[in-house]
Amino acid sequence: MEQKHQTQIHDEGLSFRLMTLKDIPDVMVVERDAFTLPWTEEAFQNELKLNHFARYMVMEYEGRTIGYAGMWTIVDEAHITNIALLGAYRGRKWGERLLNELMKTASFLGMERITLEVRVSNEVAKCLYLKKGFQPAGIRKGYYSDNGEDALIMWADLPPYREYESEEGSEGWV
Ligand SMILES: CC(C)(COP(=O)(O)OP(=O)(O)OC[C@H]1O[C@@H](n2cnc3c(N)ncnc32)[C@H](O)[C@@H]1OP(=O)(O)O)[C@@H](O)C(=O)NCCC(=O)NCCS
Secondary structure, three states: OOOOOOOEEOHHHEEEEEOOHHHHHHHHHHHHHHOOOOOOHHHHHHHHHHOOOEEEEEEEEOOEEEEEEEEEEEOOEEEEEEEEEOHHHOOOOHHHHHHHHHHHHHHHOOOOEEEEEEEOOOHHHHHHHHHOOOEEEEEEOOOOOOOOOOEEEEEEEOOOHHHOOOOOOOOOOO
């Protein structure tokens, strides 16, 4: 598939681009801010260097990394591994923008369905996913090793890419 732009600047000073190894220190700041069980630097390195199914993006605001998201794309299914914003930037619909960018890119890459796991207690993320068309599809008991919390599995059908094309911006980061 033809690749379009390397970087796509959106309104509001936001931009999205492919994550590289150099981004990992900044991504770790987001990661530690967002999760009680953060991934390690090594985990990100392995994803970027060794996992050919993995695609990770960073979201910048006026040149600063404020969020990131990633997924595995396997045949026609995308699996979101992580999505996070620095706390100071939440509540402005920018988390929704980040998820939309990920879903749009998955659609651009030919994915038809998308899934994720979310802590059953994470009401903010669950509301966001429901808003974006995800539906609960099961529970993974004791999935999170820090407190034994269950994960809710959610799935959504992805709209065909043409339905995203009229939106501002594009799948610039793949
Ligand atoms: C999940 C996350 C990316 C969402 O981003 P955000 O900036 O907080 O949310 P947004 O401002 O984009 O809001 C989008 C939607 O999320 C939901 N939402 C946001 N804040 C909410 C709140 N306080 N209570 C309930 N729902 C909320 C709503 O559905 C909202 O849409 P609406 O305002 O039209 O109702 C962000 O909160 C985050 O990084 N959290 C920590 C990491 C995390 O939990 N990641 C998910 C792991 S599965």
